[in-house]
Amino acid sequence: MRIAIAGFQHETNTFAPTVATYEEFEKRDAWPELLVGDQVLTRMVEVNIPIAGFVDAARRTTDWDLIPILWCSAEPSSYVTDDAYERIVSRMLDGIQEAGDINAIYLDLHGAMVVQSHEDGEGELLRRIREVVGNKMPVVVSLDLHSNTTDAMCEHATAITIFRTYPHIDMAATGARVLHHLKYALDGHSIFKAWRRSPFLVPLTAQHTGSTPCAELYAKATDMGGDSVLSAELSMGFPAADIHDAGPAVVAYGKTQLGADTAVDELYQALLDAEAQFCDQLIPPQEAVRRAMAHTQGPIVIADAQDNAGAGASSDTVGVLTALIEGRAQGAVLALLDDPDAVSKAHEVGIGAEISLSLGGKSGQPGQHPYNGKFLVEALGDGNILFSGTMYGGFVGELGPMAVLRVIDGQSDVRVVVGSERCQCLDLEIFRHMGIEPADQHIVVVKSSVHFRADFEPISNEVLVAESPGAHPCRLDVVDYRNLRKGVRLGALGPTFGA
Numbered sequence: 012m013r014i015a016i017a018g019f020q021h022e023t024n025t026f027a028p029t030v031a032t033y034e035e036f037e038k039r040d041a042w043p044e045l046l047v048g049d050q051v052l053t054r055m056v057e058v059n060i061p062i063a064g065f066v067d068a069a070r071r072t073t074d075w076d077l078i079p080i081l082w083c084s085a086e087p088s089s090y091v092t093d094d095a096y097e098r099i100v101s102r103m104l105d106g107i108q109e110a111g112d113i114n115a116i117y118l119d120l121h122g123a124m125v126v127q128s129h130e131d132g133e134g135e136l137l138r139r140i141r142e143v144v145g146n147k148m149p150v151v152v153s154l155d156l157h158s159n160t161t162d163a164m165c166e167h168a169t170a171i172t173i174f175r176t177y178p179h180i181d182m183a184a185t186g187a188r189v190l191h192h193l194k195y196a197l198d199g200h201s202i203f204k205a206w207r208r209s210p211f212l213v214p215l216t217a218q219h220t221g222s223t224p225c226a227e228l229y230a231k232a233t234d235m236g237g238d239s240v241l242s243a244e245l246s247m248g249f250p251a252a253d254i255h256d257a258g259p260a261v262v263a264y265g266k267t268q269l270g271a272d273t274a275v276d277e278l279y280q281a282l283l284d285a286e287a288q289f290c291d292q293l294i295p296p297q298e299a300v301r302r303a304m305a306h307t308q309g310p311i312v313i314a315d316a317q318d319n320a321g322a323g324a325s326s327d328t329v330g331v332l333t334a335l336i337e338g339r340a341q342g343a344v345l346a347l348l349d350d351p352d353a354v355s356k357a358h359e360v361g362i363g364a365e366i367s368l369s370l371g372g373k374s375g376q377p378g379q380h381p382y383n384g385k386f387l388v389e390a391l392g393d394g395n396i397l398f399s400g401t402m403y404g405g406f407v408g409e410l411g412p413m414a415v416l417r418v419i420d421g422q423s424d425v426r427v428v429v430g431s432e433r434c435q436c437l438d439l440e441i442f443r444h445m446g447i448e449p450a451d452q453h454i455v456v457v458k459s460s461v462h463f464r465a466d467f468e469p470i471s472n473e474v475l476v477a478e479s480p481g482a483h484p485c486r487l488d489v490v491d492y493r494n495l496r497k498g499v500r501l502g503a504l505g506p507t508f509g510a
């Protein structure tokens with residue numbers, strides 16, 4: 012068997028300030044740069060990425076010939092430009108055609124890509140692949156838990172598997188999981204499918220799979236394989252995408268249509284029954300700082316959930332920073348605030364120097380402004396970080412020059428890790444690279460919504476989620492949606508869109 016494999020990942024926040032150009036997909040960030048041909052096989056080894064899991068499982072359990080085409084991703088942001096999309100999709104389609112006789116295709120996709128000219132980037136990609144290979148060839152796909160899974164994706168893909176964890180510790184396992192569907196299809200069996208879309212959206216902060224109700228929903232999905240069911244899949248959706256099909260979806264695959272229909276109905280009903288249990292416990296940053304300082308034992312981890320680069324935000328807002336300073340926080344560190352200008356000034360003056368800066372707040376979002384103050388340059392770094400955590404472990408990120416700036420105000424004890432590339436703070440090594448051991452701090456602020464929990468929850472005494480300014484909205488009832496389908500609820504038990 013000859014199986015073409017490729018990956019193209021982007022999570023698009025249509026409310027974010029910056030777009031994803033071709034260059035964003037070409038460069039290395041926390042994940043690898045654009046990989047072509049055999050680079051996909053040599054670089055995606057023993058890392059937690061879907062395509063790495065697929066390749067590993069295929070090598071261990073089959074004698075298939077894998078034909079790698081390309082793999083790329085860009086940090087979440089606003090729309091993928093038409094230029095980037097068309098260039099990357101053309102290369103994928105050319106690669107599929109140049110691969111000669113192939114028996115199947117595996118794709119490592121996200122599911123929440125919005126292109127300037129296409130609301131459903133993955134659905135459009137799959138439609139174009141079907142134009143090339145026809146409707147009979149098995150085309151299997153793995154998707155992110157945050158996929159806004161659409162009719163086009165379900166129709167064009169032979170089978171889809173979806174992450175079952177958030178933090179995503181099963182990315183490689185999800186790539187490996189779809190191998191079972193592919194083997195079944197290549198054995199000559201038909202795969203029957205059914206899917207349903209949720210009548211309500213769920214903010215990311217309520218999608219943690221370690222908490223109710225996602226813990227129970229994903230346990231149920233995992234248990235639902237059976238005689239007539241190949242798998243039941245649940246995507247929680249990415250609500251920061253203002254598109255018709257945003258939100259959770261349930262997909263099931265069966266050996267019979269009845270098997271698929273029964274499984275999809277059962278999991279869909281469980282999702283509907285759980286609506287009242289989705290809760291994200293956002294608190295104002297001032298209260299988060301007050302509660303953290305009231306603890307005698309740290310570290311208290313405060314998530315700056317709405318300024319999460321990993322959900323497309325600018326990661327340069329200063330709401331929580333200001334709350335720390337005004338709340339006279341002690342033993343506090345914050346990462347990763349994106350401000351290349353400030354980093355470059357810190358590198359110019361060097362360690363031990365004091366500088367006045369307008370820090371952060373430069374991404375042009377309405378109502379956002381920098382924090383103006385004096386800082387001591389405490390440490391400098393090159394941003395080449397070997398990640399050690401469950402999600403990114405094994406990758407060397409290239410985050411560009413970094414600096415630790417201590418706020419000089421005589422009242423608080425606050426340090427900020429400032430970076431030059433937007434990157435979600437989800438790995439302890441981001442602090443350690445700058446000489447800071449997070450476990451020894453009293454307050455650790457991370458610009459992250461949920462992913463930080465995998466690495467930071469084990470070292471924390473308590474986790475608080477702050478509602479501070481940022482381009483990744485968690486309170487969905489106030490978001491200025493235009494393109495959602497009429498009748499969908501903005502958050503669990505939320506108001507109805509278009510009412």
Ligand SMILES: [Zn+2]
Pocket residue numbers: 155156157179
């Ligand atoms: Zn995700």
